[in-house]
Amino acid sequence: xxxxxxxxxxxxxxxxxxxxxxxxxxxxPDLPVAFATNSLYVLEKxxxxxxxxxTYSKLLIPxxxxxxxxxxAEGVAQAVWALANAGLVEDAELWGTLKKAALxxxxxxxxxxNERWSATLFRTQAGNEHFFEGELNEFADQLFFQDHLNLFExxxxxxxxxxxxxxxxxxxxxxxxxxxxxDVILRRNDAYLEIAAVAAPAVKQLAGAHAI
Numbered sequence: 001x002x003x004x005x006x007x008x009x010x011x012x013x014x015x016x017x018x019x020x021x022x023x024x025x026x027x028x029p030d031l032p033v034a035f036a037t038n039s040l041y042v043l044e045k046x047x048x049x050x051x052x053x054x055t056y057s058k059l060l061i062p063x064x065x066x067x068x069x070x071x072x073a074e075g076v077a078q079a080v081w082a083l084a085n086a087g088l089v090e091d092a093e094l095w096g097t098l099k100k101a102a103l104x105x106x107x108x109x110x111x112x113x114n115e116r117w118s119a120t121l122f123r124t125q126a127g128n129e130h131f132f133e134g135e136l137n138e139f140a141d142q143l144f145f146q147d148h149l150n151l152f153e154x155x156x157x158x159x160x161x162x163x164x165x166x167x168x169x170x171x172x173x174x175x176x177x178x179x180x181x182x183d184v185i186l187r188r189n190d191a192y193l194e195i196a197a198v199a200a201p202a203v204k205q206l207a208g209a210h211a212i
Contacts, residue, residue: 010046013039017055028059033067034075036060041078044085056086061094068097073105077150080157089165102158102173107151107181148185151177152192 017039020029040060043049049056064079071079080098089095115121155177162170178186 010048013042014048014052017052017059021055021058028062031063033064033070036063037075037078040082044082049086065094071101073107074150076101076105077154081153084157084161087164089161089168092168095161095168095170099170099173102154103176151181151185152189155186
């Protein structure tokens, strides 16, 4: 999404969340858990978490807790990364649920695509699908087209939350990730952190310019 789209849609998102947030004692809207995790992630990623803190507690986190059993790996990663970066690490019940979900999920996927002219037959990607996107290196391909970004963000989110609140017992997840994925994928965590460090000031500057 380009900066122009972000500048239009981020305020729209915060306004929508404000409207959807129930008054005290009222029923929480029946929204998908992906709505909650996507919103948490987008707001924190673009530096608008402080603007929307009230909607976190009234709307997004209650939805997340009520429907956590429906989370897929991406949703777990988004929730963990967003909550850790927001410093919201006091809810032991919620973090216990996210911890269990993370340990139960498979964080490497087999990426497939449809056979030509078929909606039911699939084959694995050959590796040359993004051949002409010369600006993408091997690591970018792994992050964005092999879905490893979720693993990196879940891993670093759990590390941050564990450091902020050791009582949550999240070191178990961190060690499990390192044991299972450390040699193959997470060995490039420093490269991921370099990318994240470059991206963060840019998106926060954008958010600051358009915060409502």
